[in-house]
Amino acid sequence: MDINNLVKRIVAADKLSISRAISMIENNSPDSDNLLDGIHKYVGRALRIGVTGPPGVGKSTIVNELIAALRKRDKRVGVIAVDPSSIFCGGAILGDRIRMQKIGVDNGVFIRSMATRGCSGGLSRATVETADIIEASGKDYIIIETVGVGQSEVEIFRSVDAVVLVLSPESGDAIQAMKAGIMEIADVIVVNKADRPGLDAFVTNLKNTLELARPQSVPHLCGSSKAKIPVLTAQANAGIGIAELLDTLEKYLSGLKESGKLAQRRRDVLRERIKTHILTRLEEHLLSDKKITKLVDNEIGKAGATPGKIAQKALRVLINRKTRKVLIPSKKRGRGV
Amino acid sequence: MDINNLVKRIVAADKLSISRAISMIENNSPDSDNLLDGIHKYVGRALRIGVTGPPGVGKSTIVNELIAALRKRDKRVGVIAVDPSSIFCGGAILGDRIRMQKIGVDNGVFIRSMATRGCSGGLSRATVETADIIEASGKDYIIIETVGVGQSEVEIFRSVDAVVLVLSPESGDAIQAMKAGIMEIADVIVVNKADRPGLDAFVTNLKNTLELARPQSVPHLCGSSKAKIPVLTAQANAGIGIAELLDTLEKYLSGLKESGKLAQRRRDVLRERIKTHILTRLEEHLLSDKKITKLVDNEIGKAGATPGKIAQKALRVLINRKTRKVLIPSKKRGRGV
Known part of the structure; x- marks a missing residue:
């Protein structure tokens, strides 16, 4: 069934379609994002x-x-x-x-x-x-x-x-x-x-x-x-x-x-959801990107290659130049902000 | 106390220094990464x-x-x-x-x-x-x-x-x-x-x-x-x-x-730690990057701006062109791989 059709049936309160959609969410199906986009205006x-x-x-x-x-x-x-x-x-x-x-x-x-x-x-x-x-x-x-x-x-x-x-x-x-x-x-x-x-x-x-x-x-x-x-x-x-x-x-x-x-709370919840969404995407990417996987595997076990240092190398591959400047300071400054 | 000095005292099993170092980890202190880098060869x-x-x-x-x-x-x-x-x-x-x-x-x-x-x-x-x-x-x-x-x-x-x-x-x-x-x-x-x-x-x-x-x-x-x-x-x-x-x-x-x-298990653990490290860095960045925060705040509430779509826009700001191609498909393809 295509997503538009599924959305229509959910909106019509068809229990089988609701169950099916929830299973898609639970299984992290590739169509989940489209499904959530589709129902967004009813939420x-x-x-x-x-x-x-x-x-x-x-x-x-x-x-x-x-x-x-x-x-x-x-x-x-x-x-x-x-x-x-x-x-x-x-x-x-x-x-x-x-x-x-x-x-x-x-x-x-x-x-x-x-x-x-x-x-x-x-x-x-x-x-x-x-x-x-x-x-x-x-x-x-x-x-x-x-x-x-x-x-x-x-x-x-x-x-x-x-x-x-x-x-x-x-x-x-x-x-x-x-x-x-x-x-x-x-x-x-x-x-x-x-x-x-x-x-x-x-x-x-x-x-x-x-x-x-x-x-x-x-x-x-x-x-x-x-x-x-x-x-x-x-x-x-x-x-x-x-x-x-x-x-x-x-x-x-x-x-x-x-x-x-209530409106303020819900904005906060939405912000948190967006953040989670971004991080989930990045996590999935980290797990599947061959360049990063190879880099990490090569580094592990090298003398002086601490988890923190390997992570920094991987971040260089992942993020853009501008973000990199902020995120990876040239001098040793430890974690985060 | 500087980190090298703290590392030396930890290695000498000084209980006060160990406690202090653990508090730094618990409080996610900016020096935590340097500390962990410093003790890495003793672990x-x-x-x-x-x-x-x-x-x-x-x-x-x-x-x-x-x-x-x-x-x-x-x-x-x-x-x-x-x-x-x-x-x-x-x-x-x-x-x-x-x-x-x-x-x-x-x-x-x-x-x-x-x-x-x-x-x-x-x-x-x-x-x-x-x-x-x-x-x-x-x-x-x-x-x-x-x-x-x-x-x-x-x-x-x-x-x-x-x-x-x-x-x-x-x-x-x-x-x-x-x-x-x-x-x-x-x-x-x-x-x-x-x-x-x-x-x-x-x-x-x-x-x-x-x-x-x-x-x-x-x-x-x-x-x-x-x-x-x-x-x-x-x-x-x-x-x-x-x-x-x-x-x-x-x-x-x-x-x-x-x-x-055991060696295999520990490599897996290390891989997981590196992944967590990268994601923690990115999360901290997401919370502090003004460009992304502003973008998200501007998008919230716009018609059709679902969490997934806002997240994609933010990802564009965060990641490099090459990664972007993989991570954000030009056609709608839903989440992840």
Whole structure:
């Protein structure tokens, strides 16, 4: 199928075509760039929400209920479930088939899961590009759900508009969440399983930790550094607290919009994507350029040929004269700027 | 202090100078490249061992006992404890101060811990460069210990000569370790806490899983794809099984050496380091080049200006004419090769 045709079918929300396009992104197909160029004008309106938290707090239940709540408000939803801890390659592994069955024939919902692919930095790129594909099929919200909490999540969430951190009274001391660094990237916190014992103490403890940990001067990833982070409670498996969560999110997002911060954030995300794009291209080229490969192989093992010096020689072959002047100083000046 | 002087002090195993040099690496100091060039000729002889496993299996105890066993054999040891799950910046956070106190004034041991730094891919680069610094101070073994199991660990362990996976009868079904993908990168498995109930069943189950999961045709990261992975037992807190672990490791490593596979592996690692070096340079340049920054900012928001198209324009500014021809096809051909 040609790319224009595929783009048309994606825009028409054809699930098979969306899946096919995502596989192209995952496999880094030669046509990916044309595909992304093709859908570009259908992307930019949807709100993107990240959902994270430690294992066992009920993230999937929260997400499932959010889908239902959004559908009730007549919003179309795309969901990407990401598992950065897995080193298995691409494809649907997180039980999204089961979840898709539950959703049934509702064309207003599309769910896809992704696992880490081979290359470093590949997962966040693939995730954001997959979000583009799904958004182009006419979704109003894209929810990106991750299974763990770590550096990969932080990277993935750099591209979203708001991050929801899910905790439960059983997920242990709030200090633990702090230690993992997740508090710093959250815009809204939901304490799920609110029926479990210890809720009040947990919430109090959490709020105290937040006061201590997020002084007004510390900027966080999304939104304003001065905003107090909302702490909600929920009992997702009974549908309790979901409407409030959605209201809070919509209020937060419309605040970002009105202040111009959403537009600013998205410009930053775009800049980062362009940079990644350039570097990916250069990396692919480095791996395939015979002249550079030969040069590196010849240099390795020579006396005094350090990785840094070999890299400089390769850069001479790669970049143009003007850039070279800036990038490779004639005198020894060490790395970078 | 000038770099030549610092190199001399590192080679003389001055702990303060080693720490200072590592901080330079962590902070990506402008002098890092000169420093790494300076120590280059003192690097390449030590054996590098990665130690990983789920939380609570006793990795630190194993590592501490390995240090003691190596010291008994008159080997000098460097240890790097890596925590990829933390997003806190650099520095000593994993209790290495306490461990250092225990080691006391033994100049044959140096311990340092590292946490994830801001940039993607930064941790494995910083880890391998830190290993270089420590090795230049005259160590025979470098042990790299990680706290978790995930994609970051896999990347960090790409640079080592052998990977030890630590499990315990309590660490749950072997399938769990499989799921995390860690079996694939292990060269030696140690079941620690061998005094706990369920040892025999655990080991049997583990061996069966290994047979199923690692058919002879699947290559793994380190060593031969045909080698059967050794499964040892240990009770590290009583010092039991450590000598056997060390013997197994030395046998494994001398096998790699004799077959020429160690040299081949290290060439591959060096190639990867050079590539990373080039890309890091280019990334730094992208962030600081005013012409490219301005171009990107002007393009963002223009109709039809997709990330891919903007990236191509920026590449034109960055690379030379010859490379440009290869990298940016005149006809639309999508990404890369």
